[in-house]
Amino acid sequence: MGTPRTLRTEKNAAISDGELSLLLDQFHRYMAVNSLSDNTISAYLWGVRAFFACYSELNQNNASLYKADLMERYRPQTVNMRIRALNCFLKSQDIHDYKIPSVRLQQKSFIDHVISQADYEYLKNRLWEDEQYTFYFIVRFIAATGVRVSELVALVFTDVQVGYRDLYSKGNKTRRIYIPSSLQKKCLDWLEAEGRRDGPLFISRLGRPMTVSGIRKQLKTFAIRYHLDPEVMYPHSFRHRFAKNFIENGGDIAFLSDLLGHDSIETTHIYLRRTSTEQAILFNRVVDW
Template sequence: MKDFELYLRKAGLAENTVRSYLYGIRVFLSNYELKMEDLFEYKGYLLDNFKPKTVNLRLQGINKYLTFIGQEDLKLKFVKIQQKPFLEDVISHADYLFLKRMLKKEGNLKWHFVVWFLGATGARVSELIKLKIEHVEVGYFDIYSKGGKMRRLYIPKNLRTSCQKWLDVENRHSGYLFLNKFGQPITARGIAQQLKNYANKYQLDTNVVYPHSFRHLFAKNFLAKHNDIALLADLMGHESIETTRIYLRKTATEQQAIIDKVVNW
């Protein structure tokens, strides 16, 4: 860490910036490993608990460190700073159902269930890749954060039942739920890339077909069916209910539809 500190100081960064970067790196290294799955998980944690400006500051520190150690291929993208009065880049419920239906129709059940689990559980992609068949059998997955907090990821009954039928046909009764072609747990990057491939194949907007988009969809659908924002905050693993309030907003498309319907003067 001393060498990294010297690297930052030689770059002429302000003292507060150096301290901020060093603090962020220490937090990351004490809780996560330097691999893409953990970097995605860390970014998800930041997005759920901090404002975009703070998220980008932490990501900038991580990226500086990755450059320092020669791992630039792991660098993370920053988030958009501007706060808009609507949700954007969220897959519509219709497109979610269409994607599920097309994957099932073509017999691509593994990816049918990847999409279904993302949309029906609110799981982060870093959590989805850790799901095991045993979790499907009991109906939930207890996730322990690095700080010792526990969040329960529930698997809805209809999803659980359908998934168990698929697993029975596959003759799989234990181990990780989603495997790649080599029989290893699928990666977060693999899921993100494959979703883009299917978006292109089925002519869906690639800007809204990405893992975290389905988490947004879960939250919006939950509030539409069961207007309990405090419960949703618990289900999403948000430390502050203020973070969850964004899901009370409409998407830009929904706002336009409401205006078209309501404003006739």
């Protein structure tokens, strides 16, 4: 077996800004051709820059040192993201004789920060009563379809008309987001009342498309206004609610995995678990000695 390849410019010399810029441009094109999402591309480019800010060469020894340093400073999820970035970069450079192993994540026996069904119903009612229709439909769409918030802001009027939205992810995979008929009808009534027959589904008061950061910020505002736990008032919490409700109502876990766009059904298995709050209630109900 040959010596593992090293990516460097001049021996024992730090990579120059110009050389790094050229490598990152090549890496960006490689990721775009392989249909990685814009968020992933940005994160991977940042991760590679962070590595070369510390080391002049990308080789097996430096990668191991970098990983050890990351493990002392960051959570395992962040470490693994940086490792995925470097592994993808190695692949783009046609270096296949070594790969940086990920950090093993200790899986929780529960899921946390999921809005309860009672709080979700309360939130919906308050939003409707206060005529906060845009956010009423935002939380309903996530909780009734399992859509990611980044996908939610891309929905348009015609998606509601046909009752679904087809999304295309890396590897040319297609995933369909179904809109329940009851939600579809209510949403069309709302759009008709607003005189809207085209364009983005969710717009701000200024008529601009809603942003992910805008939605996150406003949900925290509603948490304060309606005295709800801020920990569960974030977009992904409603996606968790969708998955929990789907399983609890007899839905098939393989179908749920497809609906959520998970790469592996193992990721979806977490929704078979109870939340930490549900575990505590069950524990106190059972243990009375």
